[in-house]
Amino acid sequence: MNISETARAYLSEPGADGMSLYQHLYRTFLYLAENNFSDPYASFETASQEVKASYGLSKSGGSFGELSDEKIEAFIKKCELLALQPTPTIPETLPLLKQEKVITELIDTFSLARSVGKGLMNEEVLSLTLSMKKFVRFHDVNQVRFVGKIFTSINPYYILEVKPKEQGEAFEKPAPIKPGETKPPVPKEDPGIGCNKFVYYVSTELTGEWIKLPHTTPQLIQAARGYLSFFTGELEKNLSPSFPGLEKDFLRAQLSRIVHATTVCPSDSLIEVEIEEEEEEDEDEEKITDPDYEQNPDFEGFEIPEGFDDPETMNDEDGPMVNITHARMEILPQGRCFFYATKYKEPDEDEEEEEDVIEPEEEEPEEGKEIFTPCSQDEGIKGDPAWCMRVCQSQSTSSPVVVTSNLWNGAFAVVHGSNTLNCYIGWGQKAQKVAFCPAPLPAMTKMTWLPSEEKDPTVREEQDYEDALRERAEKEIDSEEEEEED
């Protein structure tokens, strides 16, 4: 064949849709000629697209993408929340609870945060409020607060901080030890106290279902301080051996650290809630109390300080951050908010004293910052301030103020008048002062037994053994048959 025939054969080969280039070009030229475009050269691509679309053979599906069964279920649940009609899963409308008022205000609070450059998508905040309302209807809680959003490899974690009406029972304390015994691990704080004052719930899809996170222990908090990793999105996942827990334990420990380090409020904006004390008090028990706080009705509002964009004033102890105070206790190096000193039992006089007993040393109690210490006293990394402050420039005096933490990237608080929104939107990791060095893996345990060396049987011995087994089996079958005949 000559060249033109080869070319024509090549162009006439049918393509993926059964259409060949030759036919398509012919139809495109026809389309251009019929419609009399003013600049056929420039319109060539669009004409080609139009002609292709007219074949009706395009395989691209609808514009909604594929949905797996799980996603479809999630959508249905979200639509239920939106409809807000009593359904088999949502109880009939109850009178507006006190907690729901806070949730409804969340939309306004987030739009306030947007004016200073922080926040989430509008529809996301709406889904969040609906999801929180459903939570409040199914759980008996006194307070609920949205803590933040932590990104993972797959679905993000939305976190709620909840004060349940009934705290759990106090955990068992370890018994006092005698001198010479090894110290037991530091016990975790009781529900309602310190790091376990609030209960945390996690949701990944904002469909109204929230998963409860377990209480945290001092060991987990200490381990989390030395462990640096992105979250995977699977709560039950085993992390590396250097972290003694699952991902949900790591998440819970990080949440404690984040909340205790970055929850702030203007000074004098919170006062202690007075509880009527019971008349009978057990004097033997040392009861630790962690008071609750509520809005101070006499608080006049937060004034925008000056000098937050000046390096010289920002590092002062009396700088712009002096009127912003921490609203939670600091976590001690021990991993608790309230120091726990191991209790020692004095040996009885009847027991003979052993000479090898080492007397226990008195532990110096670790002291942390008290609640409501000003944030201007916080130490940043390498002398830089620990907090940044920004306002909305165009609103001057009535602008909300946003303070962001430099230690926990993503933690911020928006203060406007007497309202404060504390939120965390980030990856859940603390900024490292020095290059991170992972904790060494636990030492190799010594083997308590060593396998002894045995001789392998030879092929001959194995065959003899198998023959013997077979004979025994045949004998048993024969003897069974004889019994049946009898």
Add this chain to the structure above:
Amino acid sequence: MIHDLELLETYGCVLSPEHKAALRLSLPILRDSYHLVDVKFWGKISGLYKDYFIVEGKTKNSEKQAFYSHNCMDWVMMPQFSEVNAQNAKMIDVPFRGDPSYIYPGPKPEPEPKPEKEEGEEEEEEEEEEDEDKPNPNDVTEAVRLAYVFSLISYDNDIVPRGALIKDLVSDIVRQNPTYNGLPLEKCKDLGYYFHNREKTSTASSAQTQLDAAVEFMDSLVLDDALTSSWNLNYDSVRNCIYIVNLKWPGFVFSNVVNSSVYLGCYFGDGLANRDLAFMI
């Protein structure tokens, strides 16, 4: 393009209404005064005391020119930086301060070997004083550091989906593909269909489809070393788009809407690379 930025808000990349309005007003003025073909919002690098908003413009010669501003109204051209500047800026690992004229002190340069002189010591003292007054060439101003960090982040994070840019094989000019209508869902979720918009550095190709030289002239994201540039791709079924996040530069988010030509990436971060990435993934 600014209203498309709402897609990224789910990752906390929020522009306040004040800044959006300022951008809408100032970007057309910037485009006209510098005779740029197109200006796009690149992102925000936050500092301790002030933030930098950065836009990137394209000139008629297809060169890129970046500008920074504190308030999205007054734009300053980003300075050029030299090799020496780049080496010194690489060593700085503290956050940005927000003051473009702040100087990060660099190591003192080694004194040049002086020719032996027969005259007295006075001349040597004078020369020493002069050396102290001379500006240290290893000092880096924050504006130069900003330019350097901007170039690093852009080099790593300028992503385009496959087919969005097309290369004229005769003249080697790269331009937007007018017939690009987006990727279908399966291809959208495949990291191999996203490319770096920069000079090709590797010879391997990644897409499973036929090699199309007009479209496959860039490095795919899949070919990046997992320890130095880690990507995380998520599909969001509610908004029908995918999000690609760079774990080496936390704060960079890229979004591509399925079956639509809308795609954009922005950086909202502190300008510091995640040097502990290898331990975290």
